[in-house]
Amino acid sequence: MGQLRQRDDRRVAWWFVAPVLVGFAIFYAYPAARGIWYSLTDYTMLGTPSFVGAQNYSDLISDRQFWSSMLVTAYYVLLNVGSQTLLALAVAALMHRLTSSVVLRATLLLPWLVPNVTIGLLWMWLLDTNLGLVNHLLRAVGLDTVGFFTDATWAMPAIAGINTWAYTGYTALLLYAGMLQIPQHLYESAAIDGAGELRIFAKITLPLLRPVLALVLVVTLIGSFQIFDTVAVTTKGGPVSATRVIYYFIYQQAFSYFHMGYAAAAAVFLALVLGVFTFVQLRLLRASSSDLA
Amino acid sequence: MKPTRRWSPGRILAWSFLAVFLLATIFPFYWMIRTAITPAADLYHDSSSLLPQQPTLINFTRVLGLTTEAEARAAGGSGARLDFGRYLLNSVIYCGLIAGVQTLLCSMAGYAFARLRFPGRDLTFTLLVSALMVPPIFTLLPNFILVKQLGWINTMAGMVAPTILMTPFAVFFLRQFFLSLPRDVEEAATLDGVGPWGMFWRVAMPMSRGPLITIGLTTTVWAWKDFLWPLLVGRGEEHRLVTVALGVFLQQSPNTQPDWTGLMAASTLSVLPVLLLLVFLGKRLVQSLSFTGGK
Numbered sequence: 001m002g003q004l005r006q007r008d009d010r011r012v013a014w015w016f017v018a019p020v021l022v023g024f025a026i027f028y029a030y031p032a033a034r035g036i037w038y039s040l041t042d043y044t045m046l047g048t049p050s051f052v053g054a055q056n057y058s059d060l061i062s063d064r065q066f067w068s069s070m071l072v073t074a075y076y077v078l079l080n081v082g083s084q085t086l087l088a089l090a091v092a093a094l095m096h097r098l099t100s101s102v103v104l105r106a107t108l109l110l111p112w113l114v115p116n117v118t119i120g121l122l123w124m125w126l127l128d129t130n131l132g133l134v135n136h137l138l139r140a141v142g143l144d145t146v147g148f149f150t151d152a153t154w155a156m157p158a159i160a161g162i163n164t165w166a167y168t169g170y171t172a173l174l175l176y177a178g179m180l181q182i183p184q185h186l187y188e189s190a191a192i193d194g195a196g197e198l199r200i201f202a203k204i205t206l207p208l209l210r211p212v213l214a215l216v217l218v219v220t221l222i223g224s225f226q227i228f229d230t231v232a233v234t235t236k237g238g239p240v241s242a243t244r245v246i247y248y249f250i251y252q253q254a255f256s257y258f259h260m261g262y263a264a265a266a267a268v269f270l271a272l273v274l275g276v277f278t279f280v281q282l283r284l285l286r287a288s289s290s291d292l293a
Numbered sequence: 294m295k296p297t298r299r300w301s302p303g304r305i306l307a308w309s310f311l312a313v314f315l316l317a318t319i320f321p322f323y324w325m326i327r328t329a330i331t332p333a334a335d336l337y338h339d340s341s342s343l344l345p346q347q348p349t350l351i352n353f354t355r356v357l358g359l360t361t362e363a364e365a366r367a368a369g370g371s372g373a374r375l376d377f378g379r380y381l382l383n384s385v386i387y388c389g390l391i392a393g394v395q396t397l398l399c400s401m402a403g404y405a406f407a408r409l410r411f412p413g414r415d416l417t418f419t420l421l422v423s424a425l426m427v428p429p430i431f432t433l434l435p436n437f438i439l440v441k442q443l444g445w446i447n448t449m450a451g452m453v454a455p456t457i458l459m460t461p462f463a464v465f466f467l468r469q470f471f472l473s474l475p476r477d478v479e480e481a482a483t484l485d486g487v488g489p490w491g492m493f494w495r496v497a498m499p500m501s502r503g504p505l506i507t508i509g510l511t512t513t514v515w516a517w518k519d520f521l522w523p524l525l526v527g528r529g530e531e532h533r534l535v536t537v538a539l540g541v542f543l544q545q546s547p548n549t550q551p552d553w554t555g556l557m558a559a560s561t562l563s564v565l566p567v568l569l570l571l572v573f574l575g576k577r578l579v580q581s582l583s584f585t586g587g588k
Binding site for chain 1: 535
């Protein structure tokens with residue numbers, strides 16, 4: 001009986017995994033290998049790639065625009081991950097102690113459902129220098145108008161702010177879901193002991209949330225490194241290069257200047273940076289999904 | 294959930310913070326709709342009142358291509374042909390194809406990796422999951438060249454190709470769920486003579502409705518938000534998605550100022566389908582978050 005079943009499995013199992021394996025081979029494994037090959041070539045998408053060895057990489061290392069893109073990305077990641085996580089943690093903790101309303105949760109999820117392009121447009125309009133509501137309010141209280149997307153100082157904080165607005169609710173819900181896993185009796189006994197809310201947060205919520213918090217932090221970090229849509233819509237990397245994040249740099253090299261090989265080399269570099277974080281994420285994911293069973 | 298407590302200053306402060314946060318979340322959407330129903334000319338003298346003086350639907354009709362070119366131009370448009378109805382349909386087809394096919398194929402694979410025994414299973418699974426480590430930008434460039442060489446630029450096939458067959462995360466997630474299915478149900482079905490296919494279709498799938506909907510919904514939302522890949526592959530009018538169309542629309546301004554009323558009308562249209570999803574499946578969607586944890 002058992003023997004028979006095993007033989008059955010063996011024959012059928014490959015049919016179950018075949019489509020996904022084909023997808024993996026054609027659109028993940030093969031392109032990954034090709035990406036590495038392109039990074040060693042000079043390729044304009046016309047003609048054939050010509051092998052140049054490590055030339056692209058050594059150019060990359062001495063390319064000031066590339067390093068400025070990395071720096072700009074780091075600045076964005078710092079702003080966005082910081083504000084998003086802190087704000088989300090506050091919202092989640094308050095929800096956890098006050099309400100489990102589904103309407104509230106659905107509302108928090110709303111911005112996450114909306115395409116980044118729409119969000120970019122929406123905020124371009126709200127932050128418009130002449131007609132935008134925000135500048136109108138600034139003028140109303142006697143302040144100077146701010147060119148949020150034209151002033152190099154403001155452009156990156158504006159974009160980080162937009163994405164914080166867009167993703168904080170979603171992050172808060174992830175953290176809230178984590179908080180729901182904390183045993184309720186801990187809170188009950190803390191209440192009996194007469195502990196204040198801040199103390200309860202510091203001594204119970206925060207420590208027990210640590211695994212979920214770590215996962216959410218890493219996921220947000222990885223996501224932030226890959227910001228593109230908002231920049232593409234609002235500033236196109238400008239003013240000058242104040243918002244030219246690494247994704248936009250790669251995009252420009254590939255599709256504006258047709259430096260495919262060079263863009264591929266920058267993508268390899270980014271993949272190495274992200275690989276470190278993704279490895280951590282995978283470990284955390286495995287650890288947390290083992291409770292799923 | 295909690296025993297009723299008296300209203301302390303701290304509690305009022307906490308509720309106020311939540312209320313402000315909620316208001317800040319919703320208000321921009323209100324402003325989007327408010328602008329969408331404002332005549333373009335009114336933006337210059339009525340740009341900050343909460344309600345438009347003369348609400349109009351002309352911005353919606355012109356971005357849906359239901360007005361004549363002259364009417365659209367008179368309402369502040371560029372006169373370029375706009376057809377957001379079509380772009381919406383394209384986006385729906387794109388999302389439906391990806392979410393439907395991908396959920397099915399990934400659940401098949403997830404089931405096999407969790408429940409069937411075959412040589413090389415663990416190695417294959419590890420290999421697949423290793424694709425999670427590859428950031429999208431890395432495969433984007435070679436995939437674009439591949440799709441270009443296949444002659445699939447400006448085709449639906451080219452647009453869905455890299456995602457429709459699988460997403461490593463979905464395989465990983467569904468396998469994790471199938472692992473948790475109780476063994477005895479399977480054993481009982483085996484005694485009844487149910488083979489692996491029947492087991493998958495008639496036992497495992499019906500038991501996994503929750504996680505399947507989770508993956509399906511999440512995939513739909515991500516596909517709806519997709520921009521860069523459809524921008525590269527589906528730039529042409531015929532297969533243009535809503536997100537790509539919005540970007541193109543932004544470029545086609547008649548004046549120095551973008552066509553804000555038209556853009557906000559189009560933006561509203563791009564939010565509408567996911568808003569319906571939220572209204573009808575809100576609870577499901579919210580619950581699914583606690584499942585997926587990270588994605």
